Amino acid sequence: MNTYVVGVSGGVDSVVLLHKLIHDESVWLTNLPKGEIIVAHFDHGIRDDSADDAIFVQKLAEKYGLEYTTKREELGVTSSEEMARRRRYAFLSTVAQQHDGLIMTAHHADDLLETVAINCQRGTGWRGLAVLGRSDVRRPLLSTRKKAILQYAAEHNLQWREDSTNSSQKYLRNRMRAALRMASDDSVEYMALLRSRQAELRDQIEAEVNSVLPARLHYPRHLFISIGSDVAVELLRQICLRHLQDSLTIKQRQQMLHAIKTLHGGRVYEISKGITLRFTKTEFIVEVSR
Secondary structure (H helix, E strand, C coil): CEEEEEECCCCHHHHHHHHHHHHCHHHCCCCCCCEEEEEEEEECCCCCCHHHHHHHHHHHHHHHCCEEEEEECCCCCCCCHHHHHHHHHHHHHHHHHHCCCEEECCCCHHHHHHHHHHHHHCCCCHHHHCCCCCCCEECCCCCCCHHHHHHHHHHCCCCCCCCHHHHCCCCHHHHHHHHCCCCCHHHHHHHHHHHHHHHHHHHHHHHHHHHHCCCCCEEEHHHHHHCCHHHHHHHHHHHHHHHHCCCCCHHHHHHHHHHHHHCCCCCEEEEECCEEEEECCCEEEEEECC
16 A cells, blocks of 8 residues: 655645545545555744644644654754755655655645746746656645635634744745735646646656766766757756765856866866865766765
């Protein structure tokens, strides 16, 4: 039987997802086989009252007779949205590995729109549309609008916890959410279609990249010198993911490419602490000492 580690924050989205998984058979689609549910709550320690969220989710899991697991970290009030997201997924991934399961989250259609809009505002690359596409994460509500989630919660008299930071203008996502609140259903559907097409292209590109770059620690410099910069930077992304488990930023990869093109054999280029490229006349070798 499949096992799903369901990320439950205590907010309305995840509370509705959990209720649907238990009471609404339609949420179990043909590409989402029904399975065992483990309720996982990550307490980031950013808000003073975040421990109350953990207690609320624990009681919810007990009410449904589900296994519950949690972790608290003291990220602090100065922590960024990105850091909180990374730590939450690290926790969910650990739990999923322990149970040989998949992660499930309550991301919905408005989340998709907000994420793409944020990426565009930041000057995204081509991957900025292919968001929320991790292969180990299932998102049953991704085609559902927020208003439908709220309506479902009201119809079923569900209780949830409101995150006080959701109203703070400190966070870009909150500002973007307010700006997009009146987006039409057609706009959201069109964005979802673009995202789906871009995700297909991403998969094709990554398959092609893997065919061009056999798994190894050393790579021919002439390949990266002779091809276009955009393609070279994409190839370097895959190399970084293979050996560093991090794609690095586009700027870092552009700097790597410049080093590959210009440094003489015998030179060493430090990407970041403990991560270097060592050059021969014809190759560069990725070395990770940390």
